[in-house]
Amino acid sequence: MGVVVNLDEGKKGSASIRNLIELTAADMGAVNELILSKAGSDVAMIPEVANHLISSGGKRLRPMLTLAAAQMFGYQGDHHVKLATSVEFMHTATLLHDDVVDESDLRRGKSTARMIWGNQASVLVGDFLLGQAFRMMVDVGSLEALDILSTAAxxxxxxxxxxLAVAKNLETTEDEHFNVIKAKTAALFAAAAEVGPVIANRSKTEKAALRSYGMNLGLAFQLVDDALDYGGSAKDLGKNVGDDFREGKVTLPVILAYRRGSPEERVFWKDAIEEGNADDAKLEHAIALMAKHNAIGDTIARARHFGDIACDALAPLDATPQKDALLEVIDFCISRVV
Structure with missing residues (x-):
């Protein structure tokens, strides 16, 4: 299996992750081989379900962060490959579980595993992948790396x-939403980046720098995804445009548009989000209200803010090709909505 990434995904802007892909290509080849090996099982349904999602076109950004972070500190060995594979398995498991919780029909342009094999199989195969991830972490033998990744899980x-607790609740605050995406998305980005300097036995300051980079990159990444659900395309998203709206998810664009709206507009949002009356006509009206109140623009501005923090986190570190590539990832993530 080759490196699965669309080099054109940053085409709306000038940013790309080509350098990151090139720098990690050899190691990603080893990661992909390990993915195929560790996703195998005598229980036929397990590799069928796992490979359905693993081979469906994800960017593999998180494991590449682990590989690049280890490389930039001169790590020699193969533990970074096992940790990068663990990170990808953790991510894949959360996608399988998310699709069940969200009752999603489409993932990366394909039918979700739950639509093909059912909810039970999706949950249980996700559990299998988590188990395999932890076995590889133990193989590495770094208690610190194990602590970081298990805490992230x-x-x-x-x-x-x-x-779930804040689902369809339009009184959700911006801070509460940031708590959700920090946990759901940014925590794995942070862990993926931090374990690189950990296995390279680098200083506490350097580990903290990579953790801060990953955390803020993850926040920016998710906020861009929030914006794309109302201003992107199915190709950009890997799911149907407006899925968040139809599922009643209270993301940042919704929070901003609701809080800035008139009483009549808030009635619309309550009907669409809280009552679940979210058809295509209401989606168009929702997008119009977001444009009226600059909800998308301000969501992107917040993403850029976190991107700037991620950039500053790496600033004190020595210049390396890997550092440059990690900085380019920030621009790439945000350029998806430029």
């Missing part, structure tokens, strides 16, 4: 529950 689960 716990935080991600907390984020899922927190999202």
């Amino acid at each position: 716990s935080v991600i689960a907390e984020g899922e529950v927190l999202q």
Whole structure:
């Protein structure tokens, strides 16, 4: 299996992750081989379900962060490959679980695993992948890396529950929403970046720099996804445009448009989000209200803010090709809505 990434995904702007892909290409080849090996099982349904999502065109951005972060500190060995594979398995498991919780029909332009094999199979194969991820972490033998990634797994689960707690609640505050995406998305970005300097035995300051980079990159990444759901395309998203709206998800564009809206507009939002009356006509009206109140623009502005923090986190570190590539990732993520 080759590196699965669309080099044109940043075409709306000039940013790309080509340098990151090139720098990590050899290691990603090893990651992909390990993915195929560790996704195997004598239980036929497990590799069928796992490979359906693993081979469906994801960018593999998170494992590439692990590889590049290890490389930039001169790591020699193969532990970064196992940790990068663990990161990808953790991510894949959360996608399988998310699709069940969200009752999603489409993922990366394909039918979700739950639509083909059912909810039970999706959940259980996700659990299998998490188990394999932790076995590889143990193989690495770094208690610190194990602590970082296992903590991230716990935080991600907390984020899922927190999202359920605030689902369809239009009184959700911006801070509450940031708590959700920090747990659900940014925590794994942070862990993926931090374990690089950990296995390279670098200083506490350098580990903290990569963790801050990953955390803020993850926040920016998710906010851009929030914006794309109302201003992107199915190709950009890997899911149907407006899925968040139809599922009643209270993302930042909704929060801003609702809080800035008139009483009549708030009635619309309550009907669409809280009551679940979200058809295509209402989606068009929602997008119009977001444009009226600059909800998309301000969501992107907040993404840029977190991108700037991620950039500043790496600023004190020595110049390397990997550092430059990690900085380009920030521009790439945000350029998806430029």
